[in-house]
Each structure stands twice: as C-alpha cells, then as structure tokens.
Amino acid sequence: MKMSDLLYVTLIYEDDLSGAVMSQLLKKFPDKYRVHETYPGNGFGYLKTNIRGFNQASVVNPHFMLADLDNYGCPLELIDDWINFELNPNFIFRIAVREVEAWLLADRKGLARFFKISVDRIPRDPDGLPDPKSTLIQLAKHSRRRDIREEIVPININAKIGPNYNGRLTEFVFNLWNIEFAMSQSDSLRRAYERLRDFQPR
Incomplete structure (x- = not known):
C-alpha cells in the first residue's frame, strides 16, 4: 500500500x-x-x-x-x-x-506474567465484571513485584488508583498484551x- x-x-x-x-x-x-x-x-x-x-x-x-x-x-x-x-x-x-481494563484482563496469561501472579486468580469473563478496574487493582495487591503493588494499588483511602497506574499498565499494553487471545475472551x-x-x- x-x-x-x-x-x-x-x-x-x-x-x-x-x-x-x-x-x-x-x-x-x-x-x-x-x-x-x-x-x-x-x-x-x-x-x-x-x-x-x-x-x-x-x-x-x-x-x-x-x-x-x-x-x-x-x-x-x-x-x-x-x-x-x-x-x-x-x-x-x-x-x-x-x-478498558476488561480488555487487559482478557489476556489472562499475559497479565499473570506481568503481575507475577497465578493465572487462576484472573476471571475468565472480563466483560461480565461489574468493576474491572477494581478487579485489576485487587490482583495487583497480590503481585510478587513490589513496583506493581506500589504503582497500581492506591496509596490511601482518598485515591482511586495508584500513583503510576496508567503508566505501569501502559507498559503492559505495549510490551505484553496479546490482542488475539484477549479478543477470544x-x-x-x-x-x-x-x-x-x-x-x-x-
């Protein structure tokens, strides 16, 4: 073209x-x-x-x-x-x-690898979740990566997201997110x- x-x-x-x-x-x-x-x-x-x-x-x-x-x-x-x-x-x-967080959760294997958590923790029906952002944050709390926990999880009760929430998840989108698999979910x-x-x- x-x-x-x-x-x-x-x-x-x-x-x-x-x-x-x-x-x-x-x-x-x-x-x-x-x-x-x-x-x-x-x-x-x-x-x-x-x-x-x-x-x-x-x-x-x-x-x-x-x-x-x-x-x-x-x-x-x-x-x-x-x-x-x-x-x-x-x-x-x-x-x-x-x-849009549901679309990230749809790549269960990729997100599990990025968060360093078990893939079994990640729901199989992301479009059916009432609050995908909350689900993603809860998963981040279990991450074996300190930077994931510190940057994605809110640091106090007044914050809805962590201090580098978008930045860290954007890293996942650009480097690991498998769109083909995510579409199947x-x-x-x-x-x-x-x-x-x-x-x-x-």
Whole structure:
C-alpha cells in the first residue's frame, strides 16, 4: 500500500491507558492506519460533551473514539444518552464493556506474567465484571513485584488508583498484551477490532 492510501485517524479517549490500547489496536493494521492527532480527555465527561463536534470533524478525516460503558446498563443505553444526531460513516465509536481494563484482563496469561501472579486468580469473563478496574487493582495487591503493588494499588483511602497506574499498565499494553487471545475472551474488544478491520472511509 502506498503512503497516500493510508488512513490518518484522529484518536479521542478518556485516559492514557485507553489511548495506549487504541494505538495497539491500530498497529494490528500497519498497512491501513496511521495516527493523525490525539485528543486525550479527562474522563467520560469530555467525550460526552464533545462527541458531536468530533463526529462533524470526521467528515475531513476518520475519527476513532473509545469510551467506557461504566455504569450504563448496556452499550445501547449509553448511545441513546450521548447521541441524538446522525453518526458520520467516518466516525468510529466503540465502547469497552465495562471499562478498558476488561480488555487487559482478557489476556489472562499475559497479565499473570506481568503481575507475577497465578493465572487462576484472573476471571475468565472480563466483560461480565461489574468493576474491572477494581478487579485489576485487587490482583495487583497480590503481585510478587513490589513496583506493581506500589504503582497500581492506591496509596490511601482518598485515591482511586495508584500513583503510576496508567503508566505501569501502559507498559503492559505495549510490551505484553496479546490482542488475539484477549479478543477470544472479550466480545466488546473483538467487535472493536472487527470494526477497524472492516472500516472503509466515505
């Protein structure tokens, strides 16, 4: 494929961990995608507030937004709440069920190796977990790696995540995360991959 045939995609995401996951997904299609620009948000509020504008901007070049399902009952409930306009065909909107952490948990062997814990500790149905982030933090508490425990686990009751939560998990995403295996365990990840695989700009 010629450079002129590549699709330059703008990424919009809630946090650095989601951005790393999106980058790795795009790398599965090296002859199709390049990252054009990134818009890291500060949680879902930024995405929800600006989704209409990003949808309109996708007329110029494809935009790929990833949001966590969080407390919505199902993806359709989130879509009904966020989107009251027609989606542009070049706007790729995907939802991680329930959080992007579920997609990391879906690679049970890789995460067990990274955390240095037994693979049997890691749940087999990551999309069915009510709070994947909490599950991941609880697993980190059992890690035989001191840096994992100190950087991922909250250091006090007022903190929701550890001081280098995104940084340490981003290391896992870039170096060990097996997307192919994770897709076999997470339906929402598989659908996101297939959307990118089948996408053709209009």
